[in-house]
Amino acid sequence: MKYLSLTSLHVGDICKVARIQAGRSATRRLYEMGFNTGAQVKVLKNDRGPIIVGLGGQKVALGRGLAEKMLVGIEQ
Amino acid sequence: MSMTIALVGNPNSGKTTLFNALTGANQHVGNWPGVTVERKEGQTRYKNQVYTVVDLPGTYSLGAFSEDEVVAREFILTGNPDVVINVVDATNIERNLYLTTQLLEMGAKVVVALNMVDEAEAREISVDEKALTKRLGIPVIPTVASRRRGMDELMEAATAVMYAPLNGHARLSYGESIDRKIAELKNLLTKEDFAYPPGWLALKLLEGDAYAQSVVDQSQTLQGSPAYGRFWNEVAAHAEDYQLEIVDSRYKFVGEITKDTVRRPKVAVQTTTDRVDRVLTHKYWGMPIFAVIMFIVFQLTFVIGEDLLGEVMVTGVDYIGEVFESLLLAVHAPQWLIDFTANGIVAGVGAVIEFVPLIVILYMLMGFLEDSGYMARAAYVMDNTMRLVGLQGKTFISMIVGFGCNVPGVMATRTLESKKDRMIAILINPFMSCGAKIPIYLVFIAAFFPSHGGLILFSVYALGIAIAFLMGKIFSKTLFKGESSHFIMELPPYRKPTLRNVLRNMWDNVSGFLTRAGTTIFAVVSLLWVLAVLPAGVEPYGAESILGRIGLLIAPIFKPAGFGSWQAAVGLFSGIAAKEAVVATLGMVYAGVEAGTELVAAIREVFTPLTAVSFMVMTLLYTPCAATLGTIRKETGSTKWALFSAVYTFTIAWVLAVFIFQVGSLLGFS
Numbered sequence: 001m002k003y004l005s006l007t008s009l010h011v012g013d014i015c016k017v018a019r020i021q022a023g024r025s026a027t028r029r030l031y032e033m034g035f036n037t038g039a040q041v042k043v044l045k046n047d048r049g050p051i052i053v054g055l056g057g058q059k060v061a062l063g064r065g066l067a068e069k070m071l072v073g074i075e076q
Numbered sequence: 077m078s079m080t081i082a083l084v085g086n087p088n089s090g091k092t093t094l095f096n097a098l099t100g101a102n103q104h105v106g107n108w109p110g111v112t113v114e115r116k117e118g119q120t121r122y123k124n125q126v127y128t129v130v131d132l133p134g135t136y137s138l139g140a141f142s143e144d145e146v147v148a149r150e151f152i153l154t155g156n157p158d159v160v161i162n163v164v165d166a167t168n169i170e171r172n173l174y175l176t177t178q179l180l181e182m183g184a185k186v187v188v189a190l191n192m193v194d195e196a197e198a199r200e201i202s203v204d205e206k207a208l209t210k211r212l213g214i215p216v217i218p219t220v221a222s223r224r225r226g227m228d229e230l231m232e233a234a235t236a237v238m239y240a241p242l243n244g245h246a247r248l249s250y251g252e253s254i255d256r257k258i259a260e261l262k263n264l265l266t267k268e269d270f271a272y273p274p275g276w277l278a279l280k281l282l283e284g285d286a287y288a289q290s291v292v293d294q295s296q297t298l299q300g301s302p303a304y305g306r307f308w309n310e311v312a313a314h315a316e317d318y319q320l321e322i323v324d325s326r327y328k329f330v331g332e333i334t335k336d337t338v339r340r341p342k343v344a345v346q347t348t349t350d351r352v353d354r355v356l357t358h359k360y361w362g363m364p365i366f367a368v369i370m371f372i373v374f375q376l377t378f379v380i381g382e383d384l385l386g387e388v389m390v391t392g393v394d395y396i397g398e399v400f401e402s403l404l405l406a407v408h409a410p411q412w413l414i415d416f417t418a419n420g421i422v423a424g425v426g427a428v429i430e431f432v433p434l435i436v437i438l439y440m441l442m443g444f445l446e447d448s449g450y451m452a453r454a455a456y457v458m459d460n461t462m463r464l465v466g467l468q469g470k471t472f473i474s475m476i477v478g479f480g481c482n483v484p485g486v487m488a489t490r491t492l493e494s495k496k497d498r499m500i501a502i503l504i505n506p507f508m509s510c511g512a513k514i515p516i517y518l519v520f521i522a523a524f525f526p527s528h529g530g531l532i533l534f535s536v537y538a539l540g541i542a543i544a545f546l547m548g549k550i551f552s553k554t555l556f557k558g559e560s561s562h563f564i565m566e567l568p569p570y571r572k573p574t575l576r577n578v579l580r581n582m583w584d585n586v587s588g589f590l591t592r593a594g595t596t597i598f599a600v601v602s603l604l605w606v607l608a609v610l611p612a613g614v615e616p617y618g619a620e621s622i623l624g625r626i627g628l629l630i631a632p633i634f635k636p637a638g639f640g641s642w643q644a645a646v647g648l649f650s651g652i653a654a655k656e657a658v659v660a661t662l663g664m665v666y667a668g669v670e671a672g673t674e675l676v677a678a679i680r681e682v683f684t685p686l687t688a689v690s691f692m693v694m695t696l697l698y699t700p701c702a703a704t705l706g707t708i709r710k711e712t713g714s715t716k717w718a719l720f721s722a723v724y725t726f727t728i729a730w731v732l733a734v735f736i737f738q739v740g741s742l743l744g745f746s
Contacts, residue, residue, distance in 0.1 A: 022562070025141070025493070026561075026562050026564075027320075028139075028141070028319070028323070029136075029141065029493075029564060030564065031320065031323045032136045032137040032139070032141075032174065032323065033136055033171065033564065033566075034170065034171040034174070034327075036323060036324055036327045037320075037324060039327075044350075045353075045357065047359045048359040048460060049359070049456070049457070049459050049460045050456060050459050050469065050563050050565075052353075052357070052456075052567065055171070056168050056169075056170045056171050057167045057168045057199065057201065057340070058167070058168045058171065058566060058567075058568075059349075059353070059566065059567040059568075059569075060564065060565065060566050060567065061452075061456050061459075061469075061563065061564070061565045061566075061567055062562075062563065062564055063459065063468065063469075063562050063563030063564070065562060066562040066563065066564065
């Protein structure tokens with residue numbers, strides 16, 4: 001599977017978290033909010049400003065800088 | 077001693093609603109010792125027994141990530157709650173159960189309140205709570221806190237667990253190698269008598285928990301033990317991997333127990349939230365919509381609070397004043413007491429009380445927005461703008477809280493993770509016009525711009541935001557350089573606000589306002605009255621009184637801004653004690669003034685439209701009140717920053733007020 005940055009995805013894409021390359025505390029925070037390896041994420045909004053994703057029935061807004069550091073694999 | 081129930085749960089899990097449902101009006105708010113995290117406590121009654129319920133801060137985890145998390149877990153481990161109720165959002169059960177796994181690790185007696193099952197149903201998510209109870213080894217009780225459903229069942233389970241010995245709860249495995257390390261470490265830790273369970277401490281140490289580390293570092297025996305040193309030498313190379321592996325193991329555990337107990341529809345049900353969000357978070361419309369919503373809030377506040385109810389309050393206060401006066405006359409009270417009551421208390425405190433309806437309306441509208449879930453969207457749409465000035469969207473939440481009162485506004489900056497973001501957010505918060513300043517604007521609006529009330533009020537708030545942004549930009553380029561912290565925020569589903577929550581939120585703010593009117597404002601007004609009639613023989617409220625002389629001393633500072641009268645100076649001066657005191661003082665020193673409308677008439681003679689504007693700008697921006705300065709000192713941990721805040725806000729306010737008056741005069745305004 002090829003890994004992409006979360007920001008390169010389009011609205012409606014469903015992907016799985018592969019790796020987070022942010023700082024230690026940010027990575028941990030994301031993990032604890034449910035963005036752990038293998039978590040399924042759906043892109044709900046990706047235009048201007050923070051990207052909005054659906055995660056386990058919840059909506060989470062992520063700053064673009066952070067979203068860029070989240071590597072995901074697209075499910076076919 | 078009653079038994080204690082602790083409430084824990086994720087933010088937005090409905091924990092506070094459940095707390096309110098359990099305790100009703102029997103609650104009080106304090107602070108945890110040593111920190112400014114709010115501590116809410118209440119009483120609930122079940123089967124003729126009273127239980128104390130402690131609402132712990134909402135957290136995603138129980139690590140040492142933030143002060144909130146440390147407070148919550150300290151209470152669970154060392155505060156000896158008899159049972160912990162873990163509020164779990166049924167619509168987002170997997171993430172919420174992550175916290176539950178940590179409670180299991182602590183060996184706490186836990187009952188899960190599976191909350192918002194009605195919303196889960198609407199989204200066609202089904203949860204088999206009986207199977208879940210078995211897997212977790214702890215009771216799982218479905219509830220709908222907002223409609224008080226399941227409260228009896230929850231209390232029954234909680235009391236049953238409370239009185240029974242702890243047994244049967246699920247144990248997590250972190251993989252063979254970590255499990256072995258935990259067992260080894262636990263053995264070493266049992267040699268010392270810690271306040272925490274050794275198994276939990278071992279797990280936290282392997283997780284790289286700074287707080288657990290500091291606890292163990294204090295142990296002489298362990299630090300000197302070669303076995304302990306050897307253990308860490310072996311572990312050191314894998315420390316980072318362990319951390320994430322432990323988190324992963326918890327999720328794996330959650331995944332296993334929810335695999336066939338939680339069922340979601342294949343295609344997520346398109347909710348109202350999704351449809352509404354498409355408009356409210358739109359890339360172009362989001363911002364203008366936010367501005368329009370805020371404008372409507374202020375316009376409504378004005379129309380209902382002032383136009384409809386204002387007159388009633390003025391008449392009411394006048395009437396009470398007359399009743400007091402005739403009562404005092406009837407008992408032949410001394411003239412000074414009658415004078416003090418009529419011209420000191422009624423004119424001063426009364427001038428503040430008249431604005432209560434307005435504040436009630438404003439807070440009800442703000443509470444409505446907050447309860448509906450819109451505030452998180454406001455932070456979202458503001459993130460872009462905030463980035464431009466070197467800040468981030470979440471800072472905006474603390475700014476909105478500041479509209480109510482700067483004290484909680486400054487405290488709300490705790491959710492910001494980077495030191496830079498937090499310091500800037502604290503320093504710019506006083507530019508958010510707090511509720512106590514509203515009466516000042518209203519008096520001046522009534523005197524000079526009666527037909528444009530909503531617009532002026534909106535502009536004042538907007539100017540405050542603009543100055544806050546400008547200063548944010550300057551601070552992030554000078555005093556606090558570096559990266560802003562990342563923006564991670566949950567957008568909770570929109571909910572219909574309940575009247576109960578809206579009223580409670582309003583009352584939290586209004587009661588503070590009334591308390592200050594009865595204490596601080598009363599004290600300030602009394603002191604100022606004494607200063608205004610002394611020394612004996614001078615004309616009361618005149619320039620010759622002590623108060624007048626103080627005012628005359630300060631007044632020249634404000635001359636370039638157009639309001640160099642001693643009364644205005646004294647008013648601003650008293651505002652440093654509390655902002656409500658500005659109007660109270662003005663009400664008192666404009667002699668012969670008894671109530672709001674007459675204060676308005678007096679002001680019309682002393683000020684002009686231009687000086688009214690420059691005075692409003694001054695009050696908007698100048699030195700925050702003593703309570704806010706105290707909070708800034710506490711939150712920044714330094715008197716230096718509190719003093720800095722007091723001085724720099726005054727400077728900006730003065731410069732801008734002078735600018736407005738001078739340029740306005742040049743342009744021919746008066």
